[in-house]
Amino acid sequence: MDMLTYALGALSPDNLGLALLGVAAGIIIGALPGLSATMAVAVLVPVTFGMAPESALIMLGAIYTGAIYGGSYSAILVNTPGTPSAIATTFDGYPMAKRGDGDLAVTLSTIASMVGGMVGVLALLTLAPMLAQVALSFGSVEYFWLAIFGLTLISALSEGSTLKGFMGAGFGLLLSTVGVAVVGGDIRYTLGSQVLLGGIETVSALIGLYCIPVLIDLVATPESHLKVDEEQRGLRLREGLGHAWLGKFNLLRSATVGTGVAILPGAGGSIASLVSYSEARRASREPETFGKGNPQGILATEAANNATVGGGFIPTLVLGIPGTPPDAVILGALMVQGFRTGPELFTTNASITYTFVAGLFLATCLLLPLGLLIGRYAFKSIITIPKALLVPTIAFMTVIGTYAIRNSVSDVIIMLTLGVVGWLLNRYGFRPSPIVLGLILGPIAEQGFVQGFLMGRASGSYATTFFGGPISITIIALSVLSVVYPLIKERRDRHRAHHGGASPQETSS
């Protein structure tokens, strides 16, 4: 088979070395808060111009894979997501690390990332042309409804008060309107200042909302950062595999969700991991343990975000429409290398395509040994590093990382301001996740709505435009279900409590 020849080509010693290097570099860049996968790839694109096309592609894929995975380290060990894709990993990862299970959490993230990455790559290899058509059937209106569905996840993501969750999301939506509007070009809520003209960049808002409150709390509390166990427990791989086996359906579902979200251009890893997290929690028999250090939470988010790597390349390679921001950068590099998207993908371009896919596959496999190795080291250094060194290091990285996104001092000011606002809000029970969700989904919802509105006016019927398509109806139904389901469940539980005590499955583990 031709395919195998290309795959073997990818396995040459040189390429293997580049893949190792790429994954390791990706993991480290991803682990640093503020340096995202997009940036890791963008910085290295010019380096690859000097290489043979195959090697360049393998290197880029490896960096991307590594960076998405590496984001989980700082999420777990410091409570600051290293990349946007790792937001949801903080929910259960950090509580686990806090109670002394940080090493297990890193191992779980490694296993989940590998499984998720595999599912994404397999989908890319086998179903790419078909799934690309699915991506095309999502238009403006579908994106609008998808964003609405995303907003219904707030009830699942807001610990404590749902009302505060919605208020947070409202704040996030409002923040997302700041700046120059894409549709219409109006300038909104800039208060006449240059700083706000560029709007609130999602990644810098995220760094502010998640990292700054953590830093303030680290400084404000006297006890050590993580609880340290005296005994050495190795990699805890067996224990991790046990959890993974228990959560095999969770892993598969999350990887599928990750792949599915990634084929929709514009969504990306942060949404994929948030959706799969809330689905894992909904499907769990003990949803109340999520957010308190449930290993299944990490499995869900990390499987999902690494599945977006392979999934995102489906529209990128087949249609020439980047699925996620790093894909856009890699597509640019591919075009410079002479690659053209379209039907020649598996014919004229087959050597490039298959080598690239084989490279992704290779990088995903390498996650396991490299991840366990680097993860172990990261864990050890984070628990031994004194706070006086940890805090300034992270603070420095957040500022550098924020500045580097758009080379903008304004973004740093916005990041710091939002950080302090986020810290204050946190004290009053407002969590950052609903705010971030509002900020990410706001533009998708707004553009989808306005474009749908214009299309509706052109077609003469707003109703058929917004409620006519089968995909729209399905998403609307899911949204309604997502809102109503907790109410039904609560009622059923209350009903059960009235008639014969707690239900048996509530108490089983």
Added chain:
Amino acid sequence: MRISLSIGLAAGAGLAFACGLTSTAAADAFPEKDVQYVIPFGPGGESDISARLQQKYFEEITGEQLVVQYMPGGGGAVGWSQLSDMSADGHTIMGSNLPHIILKPMGKEVGFQTDDLDNFYYFHYSPDAILVRQDSPYETLDDLIQAANEAPGAVTLSGSGTYSANDVANTRFQQLADVTTTYIPFKGTGAAVTALLGGQVQAEWGYTTVAANHQDKVRMLAVAAEERHPLFPDVPTFQELGYDMVGGAYRGMAVPEGTPDEAQQKLAEIFQQINETPGFRQEMQELGFVLMDVSLDEMDAFMAEQQRVYEAIAREAGLID
């Protein structure tokens, strides 16, 4: 804001001073370090791809790297409004796009004026074109015009942004053909072509480059160039069809205000040299671009002419009073 402004001023003043001291000595050694190339759009668009193509030749010619960065937002306004705060030593350049830099500040405050950009070189353009899917019932431009005549506003065309080249082209086309269409702005050319391929809209205002990228899935009805594009010899120009439309998206580069003239001159020479490289010419043409050379000496006249043309179009179209 005051902080950022004062930092910016201090940095700018410092750099200007440093440049003043070193410019005579460094003139022939330029560039002495990596050059930051800021694209005021997201990655994957035409500005990005042409920059990526320039990148490798820049390194070959100068031995320094051309570092491509993105500052997306507001259809370019975000980047351009911050250009004047950037270091003016010639090692920071920014993509400059026509008609964006003329149309954006027209009639509203977007944080920059057209004159704020010191353009030093314009290197290519992509002619406007109307694209439809391969399976579209519109075989010719007349089919589309007829459909728009039968049901005013019912023909939808996607495009990139508001007050953009696409938006202006649509407005102008509506006047010339005396029809009413619905223009639907998307965030970038990539999103606009996705809407076309997905059947969300009936046609798209795009460029020859979009047709080159998606040759198997789309066809062009007409091209707003003076001559037929060599890649598409069968596609008529608007002028051939009786509509006086020539225009498109012109791309070049600008430096922050206060960048020394020698540095600008040197930059213009480097990019002109890239434009003359056969490899670069071929790569650009295969992607559907049309190369051009507007050097530093010709820039003022070129910009004045463009300003006149687009102001007239915008006035005609009612975008400004």
